[in-house]
Amino acid sequence: MLSLSRSAFLKGEDRRRFFLAQRRRAAAAKPLVVSGYSLLRDPRHNKGLGFTEKERDAHYLRGLLPPACLTQELQEKKLMCNLREYRVPLHRYMAMMDLQERNEKLFYKLLIDNVEELLPVVYTPTVGEACQKYGSIFRRPQGLYISLEEKGKILEVLKNWPEKSIQVIVVTDGERILGLGDLGCQCLPITIDVGTNNEKLLNDEYYIGLRHKRATGQEYAELMDEFMTAVKQNYGEKVLIHFEDFANHNAFALLEKYCKTHLVFNDDIQGTASVVLAGVVAALKVVGGNLSDHTFLFLGAGEAGTGIAELIALEMLKQTNAPIEDCRKKIWLVDSKGLIVESRYETLQHFKKPWAHDHEFVKDLTDVVKAIKPTVLIGSSGVGRTFTKEVVEAMASFNEKPIILALSNPTSQSECTAEEAYTWSEGRAIFASGSPFDPFEYEGNTFVPGQVTQENFDKGLIYPPFTNIRQISAQIAAKVAAKVYELGLATRLPCPENLVKYAESCMYSPAYRQYR
Structure with missing residues (x-):
């Protein structure tokens, strides 16, 4: 009553804004949910057989559903059994998309609880075929x-x-x-x-x-x-x-x-770079040395390749205070024509020019590896099977633990497979990929490709397992938020006491909510 009486003193645009704010608050406090037949066809609110007896009465669902009431967990169990019956990955993808279109909460619960099994279905390699046949x-x-x-x-x-x-x-x-x-x-x-x-x-x-x-x-x-x-x-x-x-x-x-x-972001140039840099830093805990102690060779000089290269150079600069030009000299790029060198400078696209170093031109990747002797080989070319047996063997010939990152996806475009990297390096490679590969056993040792704890390092992982993705995301979000508060750029004040818990509280929950 107090707020309504206050409205009597407001006029014109102020009065209109007041009532709009009242409506927004009312909507936030009591979300509108459609009822009956329409509710069963609203993927954001539909629970299928998960509606309770009381909800069926309150929302006019009697007769529109079979009498059984199933928990979300039982629905999830049934759907996973059904998905595992499909032998064609694209059919699994289509079944998952059908689920998303009829029951959004159940779709995300299924994905969160079974992320390692289902990520190759909703992402690479299956999503590549889905895009081609969309x-x-x-x-x-x-x-x-x-x-x-x-x-x-x-x-x-x-x-x-x-x-x-x-x-x-x-x-x-x-x-x-x-x-x-x-x-x-x-x-x-x-x-x-x-x-x-x-x-x-x-x-x-x-x-x-x-x-x-x-x-x-x-x-x-x-x-x-x-x-x-x-x-x-x-x-x-x-x-x-x-x-x-x-x-x-x-x-x-x-x-x-x-x-x-505008507030803009390019995942291929910026996002991929941050993830790869994190993987390289993790790999160095196994191999040893700082970034500036290593030589990097990229196959691929497009958005991803140059973006990763620049972020690695910037991190070197941060660690050593050396000029950025000197940091870039530790990083070499190969494009479709061969090694990027000074003699090619005038014909290069602008984003490749910072990587044109003083060296004779070399076309073949195996010859480039032998000439540059990189400790880290990174593939972002989008061309499959370019890290050949000769390339990997060359890397292994002068590195006790060669770091090989085959980042192109889907799987068919990966520069090499996990099996190839481990076999050709005699089990010594530190390997990660843009597409998931199954664990591989070589001479009694099981290697799990990266996609961390000491236990993870022992398995060859330089990235944590996907099963921890939500906890890890909360930790990353908390670190980013802490930096934003440190720089004075935060708009949500005061700063929460526990940023990790606050990040977790902001995360999407796939659990069904109760309707009255």
Whole structure:
């Protein structure tokens, strides 16, 4: 009553804002849940046979469900039994997507509780096949599609999305999906469809995107400009825009263009780099030495390769205070033409030029390894089986424990398999990959590829197991938050006493909530 009486003294715009705030508070305190038949077809609130007797009465579900009431745990057990019956990985993927579209909480509980078994289904290697065949298996849109046909109307398109409080957007133009290349309009939460240069898709009767070659130049730039402007207009200044799987020529340009005006992030350039640097630092606990004591060789000089290389150089700078140019000289890159050296400088793309060092040109990777003698070999080429027997044996010939990171995915594009790395190095390699590989036994020792404790190091792991991913994520979030508070950039004040517990409290919970 007090708040309503106060409203009598408000006029015009202030009065309107007051009542909007009242409605928001009421909605937050008592979330609206549809009832009856509609509730069973709302994936965010549907519990299937998990609805209790009281909930069935309160929400008009009597007769719409069989009489049995199953706990979420029993539903999970049944679904895992069903999934294990599928022999074709893509069929498992499709079954998981069907589950997400009818019961979101159960989907995420299944994934969280069985992450090591199901991650290869919803991510690499199976997701690569799903992306390639997306037009054929497409059932229900799960994101937004913004094509050239929506030019001039992108803000209206964004308003069609039902959720209004958006903090993070993942967007792609589909030109460089995984290591599979141009897959057009077939992936991710927001797809910018400017066409595709993939002839197979253009000739596929089931393809779901625009059927013409990719737009470039001014036409492309204008569409992206409109999108970036509309995102801030609709969701506010603080929305994070995550650029994912853009081709090199656009990825670097977009990040550089919008980093001063928008909150932007490129996973391939920045995210992959942080994860790989963490793996290298962990590997050095086994091999010994500091970053500056090692020589790095990359196969692949695109977004991922140059992004990782630059972050390693920056960490060297931080540890040694040496000039960044000297740090970069410890890092060598090979692209499709061969070793990046000074003699190629004028013909190199701008993001490759910092890595053009003084050395004779060498084309073949095996010869490069023998010439440079790296202690760490990193693959980000997107080309499968390029770490050949000769390459791995060369690495093992002058390293007691060669560090070999085959990061390209899906599995078919990995530079080498775990079995190959361990066998060709006689069990001495420290190996990690972008795609998961099964544990491999070599001469009585079982090696678990990285994807940490001393026990993990003994198994060859340089990354912790996926089963701990939520606990690890909370620890990382707490460290990031602590830095933000230290820099005075935090907007949520005062700082929570226990940042780890606070991070855990912010995490999504897949448990069913009780409806009244």
